[in-house]
Amino acid sequence: MNLDVEKLITDAKELLSSNINKDISKLRGFSIRQLNGIANQSALIATGIANGEITSATRDFFLEQLVELAHNFVNTLVGLLIATIEKLWNALVELVWKTISEVIGYQLPPFTLI
Numbered sequence: 089m090n091l092d093v094e095k096l097i098t099d100a101k102e103l104l105s106s107n108i109n110k111d112i113s114k115l116r117g118f119s120i121r122q123l124n125g126i127a128n129q130s131a132l133i134a135t136g137i138a139n140g141e142i143t144s145a146t147r148d149f150f151l152e153q154l155v156e157l158a159h160n161f162v163n164t165l166v167g168l169l170i171a172t173i174e175k176l177w178n179a180l181v182e183l184v185w186k187t188i189s190e191v192i193g194y195q196l197p198p199f200t201l202i
Contacts (some may be wrong), residue, residue, distance in 0.1 A: 091191045094151055096184070104180055111172040118168065122161045 133150045136142035142150055146199045181199045 089191050091187060096187050100180055100183055103183055104176055107176055107179055115168055126158055126161065129157060
């Protein structure tokens with residue numbers, strides 16, 4: 089029995105696309121919520137500075153908190169993207185191992201990092 093390269097490519101594309109679409113949808117929802125929060129916080133700070141509720145003594149504190157909020161958002165987004173890439177990698181390796189196992193007639197040992 090030969091490995092059907094075209095089928096493996098098609099299966100891999102479908103598998104990766106389906107996983108990417110699910111994860112991107114989750115990332116999009118998370119990003120929208122976070123960006124809304126950052127934008128609303130920015131509006132509150134701008135209004136507070138403009139009307140004097142936030143004084144020069146407290147302005148830097150609020151601005152630093154806003155920078156920290158944005159920084160945490162981006163760091164979380166990076167972590168989620170890394171997790172998504174690892175999930176895609178694992179799914180692809182699992183598919184390849186399964187396909188090879190079917191061709192050779194026995195189960196390959198689990199994939200492990202070197």
